[in-house]
Amino acid sequence: MPQEQQCPICGRAVSAQARYPSYVCRNCLEEAPPVNRDGKRISYTNVDASGGIQSQIEGSADWLQGPDCEPICYVKGRRCRAEEARSGGVVIQVSYKLLGKDGPCESPTRGKLGGNGQARIYGRLDCWSAVNAVKAGVTYQKHRVFFKDEETAVASGYRPCGHCMRAEYKAWKAAKAVAGS
Numbered sequence: 001m002p003q004e005q006q007c008p009i010c011g012r013a014v015s016a017q018a019r020y021p022s023y024v025c026r027n028c029l030e031e032a033p034p035v036n037r038d039g040k041r042i043s044y045t046n047v048d049a050s051g052g053i054q055s056q057i058e059g060s061a062d063w064l065q066g067p068d069c070e071p072i073c074y075v076k077g078r079r080c081r082a083e084e085a086r087s088g089g090v091v092i093q094v095s096y097k098l099l100g101k102d103g104p105c106e107s108p109t110r111g112k113l114g115g116n117g118q119a120r121i122y123g124r125l126d127c128w129s130a131v132n133a134v135k136a137g138v139t140y141q142k143h144r145v146f147f148k149d150e151e152t153a154v155a156s157g158y159r160p161c162g163h164c165m166r167a168e169y170k171a172w173k174a175a176k177a178v179a180g181s
């Protein structure tokens with residue numbers, strides 16, 4: 001196990017925490033305290049000594065808990081998520097929105113695969129066909145989804161891309177032909 005990992009925002013070496021692979025370093029949080037989607041400063045603390053998480057938006061005296069807490073925040077423009085730390089306190093990690101079996105979910109690690117939510121096709125992140133479609137405009141971007149791995153993509157009812165995942169695509173087609181006959 002490495003003893004160090006990197007802050008996903010500034011790249012600084014920080015102590016390794018397997019449970020928090022994308023936690024944001026103290027320097028970044030001091031330089032750029034988290035803001036919410038409206039650009040207002042948002043602070044987080046535990047609810048009480050037993051833990052939990054609550055947030056407070058700049059200019060408000062209220063601490064928001066439960067569904068009102070708003071854990072998604074932004075540090076230097078990067079989308080992050082605050083959560084109660086196991087050892088007490090609050091940890092802020094860069095967060096990615098992925099598609100899971102039960103719908104969208106947050107993940108501290110980038111998805112391994114991308115997909116087209118409309119055509120229900122999954123493929124590599126660097127697939128030329130997907131990259132071109134993303135460049136072509138907002139229509140495709142709206143349908144772009146990300147998966148943690150292939151298993152999740154298949155479980156979500158997506159099929160492999162014929163451009164960048166030839167072998168998987170052929171296997172899928174063959175299996176489909178068998179199932180259809």
Ligand SMILES: [Zn+2]
Pocket residue numbers: 007008009010011012024025026027028029
């Ligand atoms: Zn940093």
Ligand SMILES: [Zn+2]
Pocket residue numbers: 122123124127128129130161162163164165
């Ligand atoms: Zn592809």
